[in-house]
Amino acid sequence: MLTMNVRIRALGAILVAVWILSLAAADSAEGPVDANRAVIYLANIDHVTGRLLDSSGDGRLIWQSPAFATPFEFPVSYLNAVHFPVPGKLDQAAGDYCFELAGGDIAFGSLVGLQPDEAVLDITGIGPLHVDRTILRRMYRWKGGTEVLYFGPSGLTGWHASGGTKGWQEEAGQLVSSQDGAVIRRDFGIPPQARFEFELSWKSKADFELAIGVGDAKSALRAFRFEVWDDGIVATRETESVMDVAELQKTKAGVGRIHLQAFLDQQKGRLLVFSSSGRPLADLTVAASKPQAFGGIQLTNKSGDIRLERLSISRWNGEPPRAVESDKARIHVADGSIIYGPLKSYDSVEGKFVIEVNGAEQRLAPDQLQDVFFSESVANSERTLCAVFLNDQRLSGDLLKVENNAIWLKCPGIREPIRAPIESLRTLLGLNPQKTEDLPKESDPILRQGRLELLGAVLQGHLVDSAAAPSKTLTWKPALSSSPGSLEVGVSGRIVYRDPPVKPQPTAAEVRAMPVQKQARIRGTTESVGNTGVAAKGKQKKPILHLRSGDMIPCDQATIDESGVTFSSSITDSTFIRNDQLKVLELIPDTTPVEITKQKKERLLMLPRMQRDNPPTQLIRSVDGDYLKGRLISMDEQQIHVEIRLETKTLHRDRVARIIWLHADEIDATAKPRTSDDEIAGTRVQALTDNPQQVTLSKSTTGDQPGQNSVINTNRLTFVAQQLDGPILSGRSELLGACRVDLRQIDRLLIGIAIEQDAASLAFHQWKLRAASDPVAAREGSSDGGEGQESALVGKAAPEIELDMLDGSKFRLSARLDKVVILDFWASWCGPCLQVMPQIDKVVHEFADQGVELVAINLEEKDDRIKAALERLKLEMPVALDRDGRVAEKYGATAIPQTVIIDRTGKVARLFVGGGARFGDQLRTAIEAVLSGKPETPDEPSK
Template sequence: MIDLTSSLEMAGLRRLGIPVRRVTFLLISSLVAAASVSAETPSNVSPQAVLHLTNGDYITGSLTPSANPETFGWLSPVFTQPLAFELAGVQSIHFPMPDKLPTHAGDYCVTRTGSDVLFGSLVGMDPQSVVLDVNHLGRVTIDRSTVLRLFRIKGNAELFFVGPNGLNGWKASGAEEGWREDAGSLVAEKAGATLYRDFGMPSLARIEFELSWSSQPSFEFAIGVNDEARTVMRAFSFEAWENDIIVKREGEKLADIASLQSNIGKSGRIHFQAFLDQQNGRLLVYSSEGKDLGELNVPLADPKTYGGLQLTNRSGNIRLESLRISRWNGDLPLQVANDQSRIHFRDGKIVYGSIASFDAAAREFIVGEGADATRIPEDQIQDVFLSQAEEVPPPPLRVAFFEGHKLSGSLIDTSEGKIRLKVPGIQEIVTVPTEQLQSLFAVAPQTEQTGTQDSAHPRGRLEAKGTRLHGSLVDTPENTSQPLVWLANRSNTPVPLKPGLSARIVYREPPPSVASETIEMQQQVAQARLRARRGGGLVGQIQSLFTDGEPGNKKKKSSRTSEAVLHLRTGDKLPCKMVNVDEKGVLLESDVSEIKFVPNEEVQALELIPDAPATQIQSLKRQRLLTLPRMQRDNPPTHLIRSVDGDYLRGRLISLDAEQLQIELRLDPKIIRRDRIVRILWLHPDSAEDGDDPKAQESAAEVNAEEGYIQALQNDGNRLTFTPEKLSGEILTGRSAVLGTCRVNLQQVDQILSGDAVKLAAAGLPFHDWKLKPAAEPLAPSEGSEESGEGQDSSLVGKPAPDINLNMLDGTKFKLADHKQKVVVLDFWASWCGPCLQVMPQIDKVAHEFADQGVELFAVNLEESPDKIKGALERLKLSTTVVMDSNGRIAERYGATSIPQTVIIDREGNVARVFVGGGARFDERLRSALTAVLAGEAPKSPAAAE
């Protein structure tokens, strides 16, 4: 024993050259690291098969018939016809996982050279062959020289698991998508990828496993654990340390370590048998041939039996090739002469000798010949080892079944739902149903470019759901209705893209675009100073922001020469040499389109100074600009105008010419110099949030969205959306419902979008998220409802009243700050609210009773026109002073989401009471509240009121 408090650390022993096969030491807490375990299920199950190419591309779909053994036919939902991929360019095919994995069928598991595995019923065996009846494959005659081992599984109550059989049933965690299936093995290539499964192992278990790697390995394989990290800390763990494979265990007071294999290299594999005794804290490790490699004895104070295993990839890569778990009787395994044929009995006994044959009728193995022959009933047998076979170069393909079969061979052909293989060492042609396949893997795929490479057309990358394919668009064939035809790398066959496909073709990744308006940008100093000098509200600032004038007044012409840029609702962006606007649409001249007019319903924005510096707009201001008051819903604003100073104006654009813009602001026309305008945004009623304008379906953008339309993103930043008609060389032509004939050079295109990808891209473009939102409708309590309480439940009570600066019905201004030393009553109401009209006369009566004590009443109307307000007051025969909250901002500040709401503000300007609702006897509650407020009684806190 080594006391580590006064000696060397375990991890440094071999670095110092100490020849230690096994070291037992006292545990110190600094060497304990808890592993992180999660119970996430891998989400790699696809409803279709996925074909992976050697260049990293992939495509979902299904195999199609092909008589050429050098190609795979592949039908994808992305294309209208099957593709043909050269076998040399295919890396793997992963088939969709069934709802329930099949179990191993048959009596035996047979392992062959090249890591082939077959499960089936043993039909016969002689000196030349082994015959199996394999589920879904039929009778298979195997050259005996390729058979390594027969393991009996039927009637073997000691057997718990044979696999790994794909990811189904395992729990992956750590690195995202860290584990994948590959030809029946489980592979991790990302650091931190962890795999766990509970097999229900007994306390005495035999675990036979095979791991391999192709780069410097660093892994941890813990046995006898559950899904809690603390059990991994105390488990027996196989690990790769630098160039050695070790096994260790760290208990509460003791720890033990054994070196199992040295000089493992950057590429290699291990095949071990572990005999585990969890209750006694004992582990014996043997090679696959039965050689004793090491033993650990580290009992725990409170031993428990856990039935799971956990494999973690720390760096490099790791592959779980095979795993077999069975019950162990506790006896020490016998030493094995692994170069001889032998039979292992279930009771641990071993019989050596030439295994002559198998009597299928008697279900007995015959060992020896003639008078010396011995018959052994198969129900006594666990393993049959034949003579060691020579390894041969692997065939080009390897297939893995959901049932656990693994076969390597050469492709003959594919037909409907089947693959035919020629497997070395098997007499019959193996016909494999694709519905039974888990994966197909190229054993030695080529990495160089294969397939026809088209050099006459720009090369790009096609991306769609479940698909990434490098290649190029090629010339449109004559007499075809599909103008876009794709020739993929690793394929010799150009195929048409499916119309309406949501996809993109990337020729160059464009630089990230910067939105013209962003609240993150810090360009506020000059703008703040300018506003401080101007003062006043937005409408009142028009004279200083813009230079107003009467129609016909001549202004100094702008010296700017940059083109304007027109943005369409489809996402199109095109430069314009001359732009005028009237009430019907935009008149323009552009080099990229023959069209001279675009109707207003298709326009998203017009940039008159495209290179103007971006400015920040506060989120609250933006929200106000895009909030549509109730009173304006019948006549909403149609445009937002941004000035060179960064301010915005909202109204109805009447016209724009080379000199000036005419806009209607609340029925009042204004004239603004054109050179003071950066951009104009169109506010469409059909794009408004919660909008239901039936005209939305009538726009040309909807017509343009028919199947087959695309959008070309050019490297100058312009975009064109059109239905393609023909590609010839580098020139793609088509027609737009908005812009007419379009023509783009693919050498000048960064990306081509199609289908829903166009809509998704447009939604993220600058200006496309500027949409009107109707102001929230205040809720009205039911008729006759009465609110209990004393009006002190609101969070506003006891706090300074939010400021108010609004117009009144008579045209004068109301400022709450002008009414200090008064008790102010605010009655939030609307003419469409029945309870409001019921309670208003009561509020008016009580306010008059207290008028000589300094109580003032103001009825705050929510977003209604003066005519509706006057009509309601006439019906009620009231002369109450009305304040007009035209856009609902004041109601929002006072939390008036339900009306009627009555607010009492004391002489210090603090909110004293808030009542929501009313009722027939509301006057009594209001009278009592005003008496208390006038007497100076402090309001209770909301908590006290409860």
């Protein structure tokens, strides 16, 4: 859970969505990957889950989200990346060679033919390709991918970030940060000896730190690091006693980049650094006193900006690479020698490669050829998309079409179009997404721009006017899509027009300076006042109904029966609300809050185990601030009848300030609150403002005449949306009748079940029951099936015991220091105790010759009962009499059976609570461990 939390906090809402989706995908294990689980990321912060539909290659991707009835069309130039769902098990790429091509492309396969101007490659999963020799950069023996651990990056997935949720973004799969101090880390399972190749770039200035061979943030301080000192990039390591440093490259202000290869041996504490072309730059040996191998990498953007463009990690045999003349075409031969000269062709008759060396031809058998560097003669040509395959192949080019679940690309320098089946892809990267400032902006002021947030989608844009074509649902036009999409009925989410203001937290000193009442509220010790928003100022205040949706209705003459509240209200013709829609009835609004401690509130809202199937349904607060839990049977003008512990009591209504409804689904956090979404034909929305003093939401009177609008002073208004006419969203509420909202005046529009989820954060909604937890001893086996080392007593000196024995003798624990003493706390009324006693007796007998002895400590029973129990069990064991329960108290024996092992030094070595049929085996193992002198507590107790 911990790592999960860290990840969620660090990467923010976008990744949360991805994470939830990937989790859902994992749930459906084994089965085919759900095509709808892909996510498209656009050049702004937008993203949306869904799947690619066929398109004809006019530079658009057609995207169908499950949340929308119709697809979107996104121009390729707005694409940042599409991440496709990754199956649980990945196959390594097969092939004789790895081919590195222009533009950073990588492919695996075999070499079918090689001519001076063209090569024919048979690429895994794609087939034979005719490749222009000018785009071949390198080819080397590919041992089925066993050498390579990682090729990337292709997005943030798998990385853990800390230090600000918005610290890192992905652009074209590359990791980018412009936030000072943003840290990102990932564990790759790097072996002790490994080779790294990475490219980093920056726009303003270089100030980063890349640590390799990292476990956690702390170990990064002691790892080999690449970092920026003054005006140079250095490789360095500093241990407790030693440090060394070597400069690699000078830096200048402004744009820059670095491309390095590094060979790391964590056991020897050695780092070799080479330029990308193979020129040696540094050789550091800084060994730690206790060498440890860590499997991760950590990148920190100390200031300015940084971009991780490329990272590959592979195994290394520990053999330092030979020095090369790096700028020349060359061939590394299996025997370790290097031949300088271009690889000309392949002689299929002879079955040998032909190399031109100083004007002469040299021939080499294929099994001799390890690594071929071609000369870089031609600059990379522009490409718009890069397909990253699940097997780490990368091929880039321009979109031809999407057809039958495959993407077709035209790659520069490759004769055939590339067909990439979507199921074989990890990511589709947009290589040149448009800059934020160049993205289209809506200029029509009537169309209020907002941000639609759904599960798995964030889309900036606006609601589409439906005056001409009435629709049962809302239609959203994302700014970056050329077509709008109608929201499916039942979808939940929100449109944010203005982000809620961030309230600064008062400092401790500021809190101390506040009046006590206010302090208490900040510390959470005062009962929270209700929802702010209803401003029924002046005169006698009317009772207010607070719904679970967050809506509030001032009312008169409320009465209650077992199904709900009957009322009359000036703002609606409705007269009844069901119990499951209600949260609070404030009979006397704005009652003075009373101080209620956190403990008291917790106790009040604790649902005892015995009431689990019969939970109270209301909490009634008196005008004096007393609370009563029960089941409200009825309320009339004078009296309230409430069932408390199955007895009906009568209260005077004028003594009650408010009634709070407690719902069963509030106890179970996973339960979905009941809403009327299933029953209505349309999209339920809630218009919301953060500042009710300035903005009022209005509803039409029953006549639907615009001139007769009555105004409700509320900050939440829930209704079923029917039409958007310009900025005016209108619809109908079951309770309030016709409603109208001016979108220009609201801060958020909640959709579907998000209404209840949002309302759950309101003050009144914090009053909900919490189920009492089950006692540990009720479970089978010892407290947690562990090794009896979880108790706080373990490792401490055993509390002294001085007790009378059943046979009349005395027992003093401190007199048994030479023995391993087993204490068994029991009583004859305790079934589980009687079940384990014969097992304990048997096991202890097995160790009798090793100085292990048993003392059964009986809790507060009379001698004859104890004797009867022993007789029945046919056991003869020394029984100590804890007549007043003091010893049990010292040993924390609040649940029995409790079995304690005390070692020869007088320390508590193990403590088990509970028993079960297999307790004997557990005890035997524990006694053996104690006799062999195993420590009480391992370094990290496994939980």
